[in-house]
Amino acid sequence: MKLDVKDLYFQYEQDHALDHVTLQVHPKSFVGVIGPNGSGKSTLLKNIYRALKPKSGTILFNEESILSMNYKKSSQMMSVVGQENEVSFDFKVEDIVKMGRTPYKKIFELDNQKDEEALIHALKQVGLEDYRQKNYTELSGGEKQRVLLARALCQEAEFLILDEPTNHLDIYYQLQLFELVKSLDLTILSAVHDLNIASQYCDYIYILQNGKIYDHGTPKELMTSKMIQEVFHVNAEVSIHPITQKPHIIFLPSI
């Protein structure tokens, strides 16, 4: 599954916009989008997963425009773990995960054996086999996030979008989630808040600044103290970590 975004332009009623963003995600790669708050990371992803409609530009999935596709079809190609994770209605974990099967269902159709298998497989992947009957509302933040990831996996789409799903989680859960998705055989586009996590897990990175692509490349090419100073306005020292062999960022006091 290949994603091709060309000249994407978007504007909210007041400010915040995307200005001619062009981006590519190659099959089976893990691409990260980084940038300070308000740089447009989430806006970009929302345009791709159709929560927002771009003013101009094209978004192609395997050469097919997603903007004119029906929702059922696009949801069979991409799944999303987004920022909405509060559900004020009483659902069991298995109910929530099974909702990932919705794109394959016709009107009146009931669940079948294949849905059951997808459900069990997805729960196993996130390590929540024993949680089927638990109430979603009673889970911890990290568990909820894993349930939502299981729902996305149950959707059996090749392309997975992560819209800052680890924002409010403890570092343990953040790492656990990225470890997990990295181990899956999927094409992934993710907004990433933490620069060290980005350089550790991403194959390729796009940097957003004020709605524009500032630069893109591999973590090794991008992570420099000059870039961090210009985009994030902090002093930092970047070295290659001896164990991970990835760029490692240490933030320095400004004086």
Next chain:
Amino acid sequence: MLKKLSFSKVIIFLLMILLLSIVIATTLGPVRIPMIKALKIIIVQLFGESVMASDWTLIEQNTVLLLRLPRVLLGAIVGASLAICGVAMQALVRNQLADPFILGVSSGASAFATLDMLFGTFAFLGAYRLSLSAFIGAAMTIILVYMLSRIKGKINMTQLLLSGVAISMIMDGITKMITLSAPNALGLHNAEFWMSGSLAGAKWDYLTLPLVTMIICMGVLIANYRTLNVLLLGDQTAGTLGVHVERMQKLLILISSLLAGVTIAVSGSIGFVGLMCPHFARLLVGSDHKKVLPLSAILGAILVIWTDVAARMILAPEELPIGILTAIIGGPIFIILLRKKQLR
């Protein structure tokens, strides 16, 4: 938290209670008719005179067949419609506190129905004009409340409840003004009827439209049960799961307005049924709409039948408006739900 019971058992049990309620409620009223006799009258009417000999008077027969039975059945239809209207509205605003009465939809429907009676706006539609104008009033109120409570794409609960209160006050004001200024033209339907509801004066003719509307709306909602479940996760999530969110929201607005409008045209506003029944249904079987919809409908029917019995018995021979009783029961439940939400 109650243990979730087996769905089919719950449904069968409640259906039996519903049937029993219909028969018993037919026997109760200022004129007492023994249950066996009432049952015989109904059976003879259904299967013909050959089944058994009649041992009742014509007055008894008329009381059962022309006064009580249509009233009880209308109560069942109205109750079921209001309950599924509540479910539809709750899925639309993603909030368990939604109810046609609380969000001012009933008041909107009433105001438009009285307006129509005064000006004869939809006179060309004949028998269905009242229902149609109530439907238009309901639709306009839902759209207005929905738009007022949406902030940055999310429904804000405080905004939702407050705009509901404000709009229902405005609409009730209009209804009162109209009914007070033109008492003669409005005949039976006085301000009290529109604001607190009544099933008195039910006739067989009144049943058809609400019944057909209820069956169609129920069918459409059940067919889309998956979509309704997914909508509860949020608009954006629903979109990523293949739901055309905007189209579904329009459909829900249409269905809730139809249900509210058509019911209110025959019974006035009976509040809190749409709040209580889905709530109890969810306590029994969880939030899956495939189960919540039929269960709420049956609970709604039972609830309104018995509240109506109470309404005509408590102060007999005077009748209490049924909406007053549902408010006395439903109000506290609303407050409990509201407290629970705030604590989360």
